[in-house]
Amino acid sequence: MRHRNNKRATIRDVAKVAGVSPITASRAMQNSTKVRPATRQKVVDAARQLDYIPNLAAGTLATNASHLVAVILPNMSNSIFADTLQSISDSLRDSGYQLLVGYSDNSPELEESLVRTFLSRRADAIVLTGHVHSDQTNALLKSAAIPIVEMWSLNDEPLGACVGISxxxxxxxxxxxxxxxxxxxxxxxxxxxxxxxxxxxxxxxxxxxxxxxxxxxxxxxxxxxxxxxxxxxxxxxxxxxxxxxxxxxxxxxxxxxxxxxxxxxxxxxxxxxxxxxxxxxxxxxxxxxxxxxxxxxVPRRAIGEKVAGVVLAALRGEAETQRVFDMGFSLVERESA
Amino acid sequence: MRHRNNKRATIRDVAKVAGVSPITASRAMQNSTKVRPATRQKVVDAARQLDYIPNLAAGTLATNASHLVAVILPNMSNSIFADTLQSISDSLRDSGYQLLVGYSDNSPELEESLVRTFLSRRADAIVLTGHVHSDQTNALLKSAAIPIVEMWSLNDEPLGACVGISxxxxxxxxxxxxxxxxxxxxxxxxxxxxxxxxxxxxxxxxxxxxxxxxxxxxxxxxxxxxxxxxxxxxxxxxxxxxxxxxxxxxxxxxxxxxxxxxxxxxxxxxxxxxxxxxxxxxxxxxxxxxxxxxxxxVPRRAIGEKVAGVVLAALRGEAETQRVFDMGFSLVERESA
DNA sequence: CTCAAAAATGGTACCGGTATCATTTTAATG
DNA sequence: CATTAAAATGATACCGGTACCATTTTTGAG
Structure with a gap:
């Protein structure tokens, strides 16, 4: 049931209905372990009753974590990248991360503007295709202080990590x-x-x-x-x-x-x-x-899974053991040659 | 040049350097017409000097506008949808909107969870493929009070508007x-x-x-x-x-x-x-x-352009003249039949 | 040069979450 | 039952933009 006025319920509204403080309501919604089951139930009920939809913009601002992983691909139409993208997406979903995808069209300028937008949206990590970037892009990425992964090609000196094939x-x-x-x-x-x-x-x-x-x-x-x-x-x-x-x-x-x-x-x-x-x-x-x-x-899905793994490890603050991941290729002999 | 500490510059930092108030700096960055050119220049210079990157999460929170248009497609691998997506993206870019894409895999449950996330991120509009949705999804969309467009098929009673073919x-x-x-x-x-x-x-x-x-x-x-x-x-x-x-x-x-x-x-x-x-x-x-x-x-690109047009018109608050757009198809006669 | 209207600028508060640290409640132990 | 550690909860402030409305400056007409 929604209220008469069509303004969206906030965590404070939920807290009021549940009879707890906003911060407790917040913790209950985050599945934090620091809330008694009975309290959580009250909050969850109140949230349902009010059709509460959390505002991730507020959460992002408060925590400085957007739960967005940005991915830049050369284009939309090549199914090769779609497979990798799919596996990145699948691998990140369970950890609560969502993809923000951009297409550079192989243009360093477009890529730079995408990186700027992604940083504006406070993406938690950025994944790029290849290692050709504008100087500005490189500078932006270096100073961003978030995990950066380049994929599909190998590079001895990646910005962050790289996952691909030779x-x-x-x-x-x-x-x-x-x-x-x-x-x-x-x-x-x-x-x-x-x-x-x-x-x-x-x-x-x-x-x-x-x-x-x-x-x-x-x-x-x-x-x-x-x-x-x-x-x-x-x-x-x-x-x-x-x-x-x-x-x-x-x-x-x-x-x-x-x-x-x-x-x-x-x-x-x-x-x-x-x-x-x-x-x-x-x-x-x-x-x-x-x-x-x-x-x-080309192990398209494996590349995506590894990319996601590297990103998640970095976001969890795990020390990097390796920066370059060669996923290998195979020569598939068929009829045409 | 970046500062010694690696914390990101805020609009207040920019304002301080430019010698204006935060709100004036904000207006200058928005290309608002209410700022004198000289003032804008001071602000722009300060922003560049500080490597200022605006925080869109804060902007979204303050204005309740995310400049995100969410699009739900059935899957990633079908190039049909890629073409439509591309044209939506192209048509929205100039107006400053970015796409947030999700893939439902033809599952109403997954679609519902996508809609929930998109609403959480305060997407300014939502575009869906087809008109098969869960009851919950329909309810969420109806109460969301943002433009909704269903595409690729026609429907006499669309949630908002629909753009497609018969x-x-x-x-x-x-x-x-x-x-x-x-x-x-x-x-x-x-x-x-x-x-x-x-x-x-x-x-x-x-x-x-x-x-x-x-x-x-x-x-x-x-x-x-x-x-x-x-x-x-x-x-x-x-x-x-x-x-x-x-x-x-x-x-x-x-x-x-x-x-x-x-x-x-x-x-x-x-x-x-x-x-x-x-x-x-x-x-x-x-x-x-x-x-x-x-x-x-199927006029894949035309569908995308019309979708973008409908979304933009709605976001500008223009009164809707039409809700159902039949983009037409053609029978392409070739050799196989 | 005066004065009103328009334009530019600024002070303060607010958007809706959550971090921090203080406080209260509960559980555990003897 | 007292005592204390642990767990749960809460008050306040803050994240970084911008809306709102007040104030100052500029502009232009007379």
Whole structure:
């Protein structure tokens, strides 16, 4: 039942109805152990009777703890990040933390403005993707005195902690694998290399593997495109028209690889007979498409769980034993390469 | 430059440095018009000098406005909702609102707990997906006295406003279209029908179209599965093994349709020769897959923009002229059906 | 230059929780 | 039953903004 006036009940109202002091009512609602069960019951009943909804803004102001963990992702549409986000969310829920998510679009400026907002909202911790940030962002994060976690790539000198995989090693492995399958003219389709340390490292790994096998690095075999299916298809078209001896393509993302693969299908190129295609991420579609896609498996959920674990440990004030967590990758061999 | 002690500067600190009162400093930071340019400059300089970061929790408490718009989506992984979310976010950003997103997993209980949290954080408005809510949720929303928008489906009696499409009409149209192409044994793959008015309405539309053409409704042609590619493939397998005269399948989502289509490819069934496949949503992959997917186009971004528009109008206190916004759909005819 | 109106600025209190420390009540022990 | 430690409860103040209304300063007309 609500009162006639539509102003929301406060903890003081609840306390009055329960016949206790506001602070006792507050403790009762927090499940503090310092309240007698009978008292708690009175308070809970009063709260229910008044349709009491606590005001977290007031709580945040008083305790300087928002119970918000901010997460910055590059974009909304890539399901890769969605899986990691989901597992962070799941792992934090039980501890009473909620996610505040922002999307940077790979723009350091947008990221900086997100960080500012998150600090304004007094987020208890901030999780970022990658380690490319503006100087201002770095300064803000350093002086924030809250746990900071960078994820998805590794970094010897993380701002706080970092949880990810070696994108360099993974790309190196895949390129090496393609070489092992006899391919000598291997194209690379990267996504938005600028301000993206993940694709940048993957490109570096690709180059390093080529060099290790004394293959020339042909810049005309390298395409930098946005992260959509269509872009993968377009990049494949361009690579095919420029290089008639191309025999393999390694895409820095399954989205791009799938686009490329579909383009091959459309042209009735046999994969991997005429051309091999390899991706990165192990998207759900990768094993369903025909031919199924050889790719790099990334422990997306494990990354999220570890991120949440690191954040929680830091928030509990536990001493850090480790700052860099390499979650490992796997080369998933399927039909396409 | 930061001070020696690492406590954060407050508006009072800024005011002191600028040589004005706290309230004037506050006004200067809000870009209020009631401050002389010279004064504002002094305040802005002081704020910069102190690395001032406003505390939005305090602001929220004082003004009872959080500048947060809460959005509840069924899940994180469906890119359909990501597009709508993106456009809501884009449309609200300029007005200074930030999104607080939660995922209900199609569970009314989880949704209720999300609504409770959002109200606790004093969200300025709440956007929900669909109109299936628990009684408690309905009560909470009604008494919240903030703008409420339900999206993606239409509802004659929305809690506040609703912005979406007629899922019934769309499914009816597609089924009718399949009938027009000569198909008489049309299967239906729905996703998580329970607590999901969207798929439920689509099923109703499918049934109504069959009945309009005097076709029998065969429950063995209807599958209810989760929303992943694999589930679409599995449903297709089941339908094919049970009904050898099946000549078309309509899936309530492109994800499911793509899974079904890939299963057909795998079995070397000709689509649409042996069996026609139609989807719903017009996902990005739909026009790239081979054969390209006939589907229902939904104005995902337009829905988001309208939602944002309705929310902003309500927050500005503008009188509502309309409560139900039908954004329309389109039948996208491609190769698969 | 005067004076009224408008604009800018400031003092004080309040938003709704909770930390701190004091006080009261309860439980435990001999 | 007295005594004391432990547990529960409460009074007050504070977190950091801004609303409200009073006061001062500026502006512009006469």
């Amino acid at each position: 994108n360099f090693d993974a790309a190196y492995s895949m390129t090496d694998y393609l070489f092992g399958k006899g391919h000598r003219k291997i194209g690379f389709i990267g996504g938005l290399l600028e301000n993206n340390d993940r694709t940048q490292s993957r490109l570096d790994g690709y180059r390093a593997a080529l060099m290790a096998h004394n293959l020339p690095i042909d810049e005309s075999l390298i395409r930098d495109v946005p992260f959509e299916f269509e872009d993968g298809a377009r990049a494949m078209r361009e690579l095919l028209s420029n290089n008639n001896s191309l025999d393999a393509v390694f895409a820095a993302s399954d989205i791009l690889a799938l686009g490329a693969l579909l383009e091959c299908n459309r042209r009735r190129l046999r994969v991997p007979g005429d051309i091999a295609v390899a991706g990165f991420d192990d998207e759900r579609l990768a094993k369903l498409i025909k031919p199924s896609l050889t790719t790099i498996g | 899922n019934f009409d769309a499914a009816y149209s597609m089924t009718d279209y399949l009938f027009g192409k000569g198909h008489r044994k049309i299967g239906f793959i729905g996703g998580l029908l329970e607590n999901n008015d969207r798929t439920q309405s689509r099923l109703d539309g499918y049934r109504a179209a069959l009945m309009a053409h005097n076709l029998p409704i065969d429950e063995s042609l209807i599958r209810d599965v989760p929303f992943e590619f694999e589930d679409g493939a599995r449903a297709m397998r089941e339908l094919l093994s049970n009904n050898n005269s099946l000549d078309a399948v309509f899936a309530a989502s492109d994800i499911l349709a793509l899974g079904a289509l890939l299963e057909c490819n795998r079995r070397r069934l000709r689509v649409p020769g042996d069996i026609a496949v139609a989807g719903f949503d017009d996902e990005r992959l739909a026009k790239l897959i081979k054969p390209s997917l006939t589907t229902i186009g």
